[in-house]
Amino acid sequence: MALELIDVHKSYAMNIGRKHVLRGVNGIFRKGERVGVLGRNGTGKSTLVRILGGIEAPTRGSIRRTMSVSWPIGMAAGFQSALSGADNTRFIARIYDRPVQPTVDYVESFAELGEYLHMPVHTYSAGMRSRLGLAISLAVDFDCFLVDEALAVGDTKFGRAFGARLQRAGLIIVTHSPSLVRQLCTRAAVLDQGTLTFYEDLDEALATYNSL
Amino acid sequence: MSGTAPEPLLIDCGRQQLRVIGALIIREMHTRFGRHRLGYLWLFFEPLLLGGMIALIHGSGLRGGGGDSLRNTFEFFSIGYIMFFAFRGMINRASSTIGANRGLLYHRQVTLPDLFFARHLIEAVACTGVMVIFTLAGIAMGGDPPASPVKMLCALALMVLVGQGVAMVVGAATSEWEALDRLVHAMSYLMLPFSGLFFMMEWLPEWMQETVAWIPTVPIYELLREGQFGDRVTAHYDLSYVAGWILIPHLLGLTGLRITRTRIGLE
Numbered sequence: 265m266a267l268e269l270i271d272v273h274k275s276y277a278m279n280i281g282r283k284h285v286l287r288g289v290n291g292i293f294r295k296g297e298r299v300g301v302l303g304r305n306g307t308g309k310s311t312l313v314r315i316l317g318g319i320e321a322p323t324r325g326s327i328r329r330t331m332s333v334s335w336p337i338g339m340a341a342g343f344q345s346a347l348s349g350a351d352n353t354r355f356i357a358r359i360y361d362r363p364v365q366p367t368v369d370y371v372e373s374f375a376e377l378g379e380y381l382h383m384p385v386h387t388y389s390a391g392m393r394s395r396l397g398l399a400i401s402l403a404v405d406f407d408c409f410l411v412d413e414a415l416a417v418g419d420t421k422f423g424r425a426f427g428a429r430l431q432r433a434g435l436i437i438v439t440h441s442p443s444l445v446r447q448l449c450t451r452a453a454v455l456d457q458g459t460l461t462f463y464e465d466l467d468e469a470l471a472t473y474n475s476l
Numbered sequence: 477m478s479g480t481a482p483e484p485l486l487i488d489c490g491r492q493q494l495r496v497i498g499a500l501i502i503r504e505m506h507t508r509f510g511r512h513r514l515g516y517l518w519l520f521f522e523p524l525l526l527g528g529m530i531a532l533i534h535g536s537g538l539r540g541g542g543g544d545s546l547r548n549t550f551e552f553f554s555i556g557y558i559m560f561f562a563f564r565g566m567i568n569r570a571s572s573t574i575g576a577n578r579g580l581l582y583h584r585q586v587t588l589p590d591l592f593f594a595r596h597l598i599e600a601v602a603c604t605g606v607m608v609i610f611t612l613a614g615i616a617m618g619g620d621p622p623a624s625p626v627k628m629l630c631a632l633a634l635m636v637l638v639g640q641g642v643a644m645v646v647g648a649a650t651s652e653w654e655a656l657d658r659l660v661h662a663m664s665y666l667m668l669p670f671s672g673l674f675f676m677m678e679w680l681p682e683w684m685q686e687t688v689a690w691i692p693t694v695p696i697y698e699l700l701r702e703g704q705f706g707d708r709v710t711a712h713y714d715l716s717y718v719a720g721w722i723l724i725p726h727l728l729g730l731t732g733l734r735i736t737r738t739r740i741g742l743e
Contacts, residue, residue, distance in 0.1 A: 318584035321738060335582045342582035346507055358499035359583055361492075 265295040265331035265407060267316065267436075269460075272325035274311055285311045286322070287458035295331045295407050298435040300445030302473040303455035312455060313412045313438045331407035331434070337397045338412035345386040349377055349396045352385060353403075360404045367403045375399035376422050395422055402426075408434035442470050496585055500577075500594035507576070519602045520609075527558040527610060534674075551614035551622075551704055555607055556673040556697060559632060562603040563639040563671075563693065564664045566596055570643035571650035571657040574740065581737075588733040592644050600636045607632060623706025631700035634715075637722045638692055644729025648736045672697030677712040685712070692721035 274286040285308040293299055293316075303309040314320040317336040318329060335342050343352045350368055357367035372381055375395045380388060388396065401409055409430070430448060437444060438455075445452050445466070452469035453462045456476055463469035509515030531554035570592070577591045607628065615621050622628055650657045672694035677685050688694050695713035702711035 317582070319582060335584065341579070343579045344503065344507065344577070345579065347503065351503070351506055355499050355503050355580070356583070358502070359496050359585055361495060 300449035566639035570646040627703025641725025648732025
């Protein structure tokens with residue numbers, strides 16, 4: 265069970281011509297692995313996340329998804345901001361075919377949102393949005409959690425509980441933050457110039473990334 | 477572990493899509509009418525009120541005429557109007573459908589056509605409910621029961637399907653060219669007198685009949701009136717023409733939305 269990218273290209277039509285963001289990305293993410301993907305700003309991290317999450321199709325190449333992969337969990341991703349956190353939880357539980365009330369209960373006990381759970385998501389702080397997204401994704405439970413950008417969870421009860429939970433989960437974190445990768449991942453890859461290079465050794469990956 | 481998973485079956489995909497549409501319907505009801513249970517009544521109340529008013533103005537004889545002619549019946553205008561109301565609602569809301577749901581596109585099983593199908597199902601259910609109410613009200617006021625309720629429901633279904641195709645085209649087109657939205661709103665209002673709501677083909681001179689037959693809603697209204705009034709009217713319609721107006725916009729709309737999905741940013 266894995267998520268595999270085979271010669272993935274992605275380009276967008278721009279006013280100034282085609283912009284090639286990914287130029288032949290190959291890689292395999294196996295079930296249970298915790299992989300950090302490091303990339304500087306503007307190297308196509310968001311594009312790669314959307315392709316990994318299956319919400320954008322590559323221009324060329326293919327993706328084989330033989331394990332369940334979460335939606336890209338980030339600050340804003342996946343919510344209707346006019347609806348409350350609880351309503352968003354119910355919606356997501358329904359589309360992933362999970363029991364609605366237990367999912368809401370889990371999020372209520374885990375996300376530490378208090379009364380805000382029943383307030384519109386647009387009233388949330390960035391940290392609260394992150395916690396909501398992470399808590400819902402943990403409730404749905406995936407083989408692999410796809411995390412976009414830095415996790416604004418911090419050293420709170422939630423942050424520790426979440427970290428502990430992730431120690432047992434498959435994970436792909438796409439970020440520009442080396443410290444997060446060192447903290448949560450066992451393997452790393454560097455995205456640069458439209459290609460992805462994997463390193464079995466974390467230190468080697470981080471050194472390469474820092475020298476970019 | 478072999479590293480391969482069985483390919484999902486078509487029926488699983490179908491079930492998944494129904495789940496998504498069901499969830500979207502509940503979500504749409506919440507955003508449109510709030511979480512208060514009574515808010516849902518507005519879904520029926522709004523067309524009921526508007527259709528009732530239009531029927532009163534045209535059907536009560538306030539505009540002269542009188543006698544027993546169809547032009548003065550409550551059912552003619554009330555039911556006619558709510559069908560136009562549903563049609564126009566679908567098309568006018570089409571341009572906001574994608575934008576209002578952008579955050580949900582982060583979930584890969586939510587597709588752009590699902591967003592439209594969910595809204596249109598709500599519209600169809602509301603319109604059916606109000607149609608039943610108006611029909612019963614018409615009978616209560618001393619009118620005849622409809623000759624063929626099935627034909628009336630078919631007309632409603634055709635109206636929703638034509639609206640759906642056009643709405644998907646509008647949704648795809650306005651996501652590329654936003655200014656188009658204003659034109660669509662204006663057009664949907666200007667269409668009102670030509671839609672077939674206020675006339676039947678047989679009331680028009682021959683040269684006009686040929687022209688209005690090109691308007692896709694006109695044959696649908698003819699079918700509706702045949703269902704409502706049976707032998708009291710002579711309906712003129714060609715449903716294969718309406719079928720074309722369903723198929724071609726659906727093809728264009730679905731293709732357009734496929735392209736749109738690759739072109740829109742996710743906030």
